[in-house]
Amino acid sequence: MNHLKIEPLTKSAFAPFGNIVETEGAQSFKINNGTTTRFHNLADVQLRGENPRTLVSIFRGEEFKFPIEIKMMERHPLGSQAFIPLNARPFLVVVAEDVNAKPAHPHAFIAKGNQGVNFHANIWHATLTALEGVSDFLVVDRGGDGNNLEEHFFDISYQVE
Amino acid sequence: MNHLKIEPLTKSAFAPFGNIVETEGAQSFKINNGTTTRFHNLADVQLRGENPRTLVSIFRGEEFKFPIEIKMMERHPLGSQAFIPLNARPFLVVVAEDVNAKPAHPHAFIAKGNQGVNFHANIWHATLTALEGVSDFLVVDRGGDGNNLEEHFFDISYQVE
Numbered sequence: 011m012n013h014l015k016i017e018p019l020t021k022s023a024f025a026p027f028g029n030i031v032e033t034e035g036a037q038s039f040k041i042n043n044g045t046t047t048r049f050h051n052l053a054d055v056q057l058r059g060e061n062p063r064t065l066v067s068i069f070r071g072e073e074f075k076f077p078i079e080i081k082m083m084e085r086h087p088l089g090s091q092a093f094i095p096l097n098a099r100p101f102l103v104v105v106a107e108d109v110n111a112k113p114a115h116p117h118a119f120i121a122k123g124n125q126g127v128n129f130h131a132n133i134w135h136a137t138l139t140a141l142e143g144v145s146d147f148l149v150v151d152r153g154g155d156g157n158n159l160e161e162h163f164f165d166i167s168y169q170v171e
Numbered sequence: 172m173n174h175l176k177i178e179p180l181t182k183s184a185f186a187p188f189g190n191i192v193e194t195e196g197a198q199s200f201k202i203n204n205g206t207t208t209r210f211h212n213l214a215d216v217q218l219r220g221e222n223p224r225t226l227v228s229i230f231r232g233e234e235f236k237f238p239i240e241i242k243m244m245e246r247h248p249l250g251s252q253a254f255i256p257l258n259a260r261p262f263l264v265v266v267a268e269d270v271n272a273k274p275a276h277p278h279a280f281i282a283k284g285n286q287g288v289n290f291h292a293n294i295w296h297a298t299l300t301a302l303e304g305v306s307d308f309l310v311v312d313r314g315g316d317g318n319n320l321e322e323h324f325f326d327i328s329y330q331v332e
Binding site for chain 2: 031036041043045046047048049050051052053055057063067070071072095097098124138149150153
């Protein structure tokens with residue numbers, strides 16, 4: 011078993027893998043006669059391949075407890091995928107670099123209940139890992155033709171502590 | 172002042188105007204080795220016009236208290252617009268039919284804290300009206316070229332009680 015330490019989730023640390031969907035540090039402006047603040051364009055929604063469309067779904071993720079074992083990672087070559095917490099609970103985010111078409115050098119982060127993440131297309135990531143309770147997430151990803159899922163199972167899994 | 176009564180927010184009542192983004196009654200299936208339930212494709216994301224792209228933003232809406240006056244409504248001819256509560260608080264949703272390029276016969280609904288709404292393109296709606304506190308909403312709408320905003324100010328406003 012490989013061991014994986016949790017790193018602070020900062021915009022610069024996460025930038026190679028996607029966007030953090032949060033109000034903090036975001037460009038914002040007033041709309042609706044001043045009654046609404048729009049924190050604008052927080053995720054780069056990528057739609058590739060044939061007949062792409064944007065899907066809005068809700069994922070209900072079961073609760074995971076530490077230590078958490080990462081046995082596999084996946085990626086979506088044809089589109090980005092955003093997860094935004096609807097229950098204000100944190101979740102574990104594990105992403106990896108691509109080396110020879112396999113996930114390598116994984117990084118683990120904890121997104122707070124007011125932070126979503128948007129994985130860029132083709133970025134290796136672990137599947138939804140809710141913490142502190144069964145939790146719902148708004149998901150913005152891609153529908154359309156073509157195979158948009160690639161999975162990799164590790165020979166030696168990672169344990170996040 | 173015209174008076175507007177609140178109607179129950181049901182899928183059939185809201186169908187002419189858009190989608191209710193909720194898990195109840197939604198098509199769902201298990202993914203991620205059974206650890207996640209995907210409530211799939213809850214909003215019809217419409218992207219029209221030149222160079223459209225999907226925007227993911229957060230709107231922070233100030234709190235409104237009843238009676239609430241609706242002085243204007245707007246519509247977005249080039250794209251749908253979804254609002255999903257991030258703080259589990261309800262909000263007021265007012266939509267209208269189009270008669271001679273003006274909003275007419277408005278309907279008022281209250282979306283619960285676990286219900287989002289997605290306005291179809293070109294549907295007249297009141298602007299964000301948060302209830303029970305300043306609240307954040309995940310918004311999925313359209314960016315791109317062209318004028319995507321039309322506003323109508325009523326001669327006689329509506330009061331929602």
